[in-house]
Amino acid sequence: MSKARSIHSKQARLEADGETHRRDCECARCDAGFSPSEREREVAGRRVAGKQGRRAAERASERRKETARLKQLELALFFQQTNARADAEVQRLRALRVQAASDRRMDEFLRLRKDGLSVELALAEVDRRFPAAGPSGADNDNGQAAAERTNA
Numbered sequence: 001m002s003k004a005r006s007i008h009s010k011q012a013r014l015e016a017d018g019e020t021h022r023r024d025c026e027c028a029r030c031d032a033g034f035s036p037s038e039r040e041r042e043v044a045g046r047r048v049a050g051k052q053g054r055r056a057a058e059r060a061s062e063r064r065k066e067t068a069r070l071k072q073l074e075l076a077l078f079f080q081q082t083n084a085r086a087d088a089e090v091q092r093l094r095a096l097r098v099q100a101a102s103d104r105r106m107d108e109f110l111r112l113r114k115d116g117l118s119v120e121l122a123l124a125e126v127d128r129r130f131p132a133a134g135p136s137g138a139d140n141d142n143g144q145a146a147a148e149r150t151n152a
């Protein structure tokens with residue numbers, strides 16, 4: 001936006017702060033002797049410096065906040081990945097345990113059949129020795145191990 005033109009042809013020459021008329025300003029006001037005093041220049045300079053300092057401090061604060069936010073995200077992602085890996089490992093071990101239990105049941109069934117038990121009796125015996133692991137049973141092999149020991 002251009003400054004409103006005065007009735008005089010000469011426009012005000014301003015300092016970098018956009019307000020203070022320069023020493024070599026030849027606008028009507030300055031020509032008439034109303035140019036800023038050295039004191040006013042000093043105050044204006046300090047005001048600009050203060051404003052720049054505050055802006056720099058705000059930018060630094062924003063950068064710190066952004067850095068902290070990114071670190072938080074990174075940390076959250078790290079834990080998320082760690083949890084996902086741990087969950088996958090638990091799933092894998094559960095599947096292995098289910099497979100192992102199934103293998104034990106099959107081994108026992110075949111052994112009992114070889115010993116001459118009928119299919120029905122062998123199945124009943126396997127069920128008695130290896131109670132089918134329910135959802136809670138799969139998470140707790142203490143009970144199963146105890147059952148196997150008492151039946152051995």
Ligand SMILES: [Zn+2]
Binds near residue numbers: 012021022
């Ligand atoms: Zn001026």
